[in-house]
Amino acid sequence: MDDPTVMWSHDRYKECTTKLSQFLKGMGYNKGDVFFMPIAAQQLMNIKDRLPAGVAPFYDGPSLLEYLDDMQSLERKVNAPFMMAVAGKYRDMGTMVEGKIEAGVCRKGMSLVMMPNKEKIEISALYGETEDEIQLAQCGDQVRMRLRGIEEDDISPGFVLCSPKRLVHNVKAFEAQIRILELKSILTAGFNCVLHVHAAIEEVTFAALLHKLQKGTNRKSKLPPTHAKRGDSIIARMEVTGGAGSVCVETFDDAPQLGRFTLRDQGQTIAIGKITKLITDDTA
Secondary structure, three states: OOOOOOOOOHHHHHHHHHHHHHHHHHOOOOHHHOOOOOOEHHHOEOOOOOOOOOOOOOOOOOOHHHHHHHOOOOOOOOOOOOEEEOOEEEEOOOEEEEEEEEEOEEEOOOEEEEEOOOEEEEEEEEEOOOOOEOOEEEOOOEEEEEEEOOOHHHOOEOEEEEOOOOOOEEEOEEEEEEEEOOOOOOEOOOOEEEEEEOOEEEEEEEEEEEEEEOOOOOOEOOOOOOOEOOOOEEEEEEEEOOOOOOEEEOOOOOOHHHHEEEEEEOOEEEEEEEEEEEEOOOOO
């Protein structure tokens, strides 16, 4: 906002917020989800302390840190069965994996299951964001674990560590609500792209377009659409065609972190989506 071409101009502020609001609304954000504030970060203006009087008469809201301090904290699923997607692996006096805990808690000596290969493992050492070993970690923590009972070669990013009482689903197909962001042509059944969900990356294909969602109301069309284009929201059935042949996921309602994804093609993000239904052997 302090750029010489802007100089805290209200007109420029309105232009930016109006264009961003339209874009974010198209992405599915509601008006109450978004808050705008003018900032000059290099001058530290409106970061910690509020703007001095007269700098931006059109804004009398909180500073950035003030706003962040007043935000409601996220509800962590501490009491849920343990679940952690493996983001990386390496060898260091044993098999090491790292990732962010999405649900539950874990302790040194705890027994878990590595999906999708259903290997039973044990945590022999647990580390937080420092080099020091810790005894316990919970939902939301970024951790490193030394595992006993599995070799490094048997693990790939996108595998999921979970509680033996509640195994993560491993499916070949699923239904999802998808918003198309960027697409040079049209999208039809048979379109191939790359799925990015938690730490997993798999090739997928649009097996079928099931419904088109009406703008504003999200009402499903009675007939399946023949195609979809940029800006459309659809319900589609996706099938994993990559080397693994399946992927560890959950529905968005059950586990948002394991149920939301992006689709990429030719180095560009073409769509975002959330999984609404898992196609298991029982439902197929």
